[in-house]
Amino acid sequence: MKHVISLLLILSFCFVLIPSCAEKASETLMDRVLRVAEDSSDLIRMDEDELYDVIGIAPEDYSDYAYLADYDALSGRELVLVRAVDEEAAERISTLLSLYLEHRLKATRNYLPDVYRALSEAAVRQENLLLVLSVAPPDPEEASLLLQEE
Numbered sequence: 290m291k292h293v294i295s296l297l298l299i300l301s302f303c304f305v306l307i308p309s310c311a312e313k314a315s316e317t318l319m320d321r322v323l324r325v326a327e328d329s330s331d332l333i334r335m336d337e338d339e340l341y342d343v344i345g346i347a348p349e350d351y352s353d354y355a356y357l358a359d360y361d362a363l364s365g366r367e368l369v370l371v372r373a374v375d376e377e378a379a380e381r382i383s384t385l386l387s388l389y390l391e392h393r394l395k396a397t398r399n400y401l402p403d404v405y406r407a408l409s410e411a412a413v414r415q416e417n418l419l420l421v422l423s424v425a426p427p428d429p430e431e432a433s434l435l436l437q438e439e
Contacts, residue, residue: 317353317355318353318354318355318370318371318372318419319334319355321355321370321435322355322357322368322370322435325431325434325435326357326368326426326427326431326435327427327428327431328366328427329357329368331359331360331366332357332358332359332360332366332368333357333358333359333360334355334356334357335356335357335358336356337354339356340354340356340369340371343389344356344369344385344386344389345385345388345389346371346381346382346385346386349374349378350373350374350378350381350382351371351372351373351374351378351382352372352373352374353371353372354369354370354371354372355368355369355370356368356369356370357369363401363404364403364404364407364425365393365397365401365403365404365405365407365408365424365425366407366424366425366426367422367423367424367425368421368422368423368424368426368431369386369420369421369422369423370419370420370421370435371386371419371420371421372418372419372420373418373419373420374418375418376418378418379415379418379420382420383413383415383420386413386420386422387413389422390408390411390412390413390422390424393408393424394408394409404425407424407425408424408425410425411423411424411425414432414433414436415436416436416437419435419436421435421436423435
């Protein structure tokens, strides 16, 4: 009888733990951003055409992405999270994100001092094939939180 009860307990734990692991594996980068970024509801979602047109990241270089930006761009708030398909693509994406950040810095230097300051504090971060650019986050640890699950 004790063995039957023990077996039932073990099986019930399996039924509880296995679905929770499967849910985590199927989480998209947008799901992760919406869960981690405190102000994600205040940002607009940019589509893959905008990811290519604005930053230059080609669809064949990534398997998933999340790109959000402030609606009026006056706060400078942007969040870009991209999962590269391989190391070479990750290097290209890192270069493009760095060039984009550099371009935004030049564009705001004498125009929007608060945005310039936020951009100057931003950096491209990478963990494995996941890259993140977080500008003016409400939580300074946002980029780390987004990367830590990788």
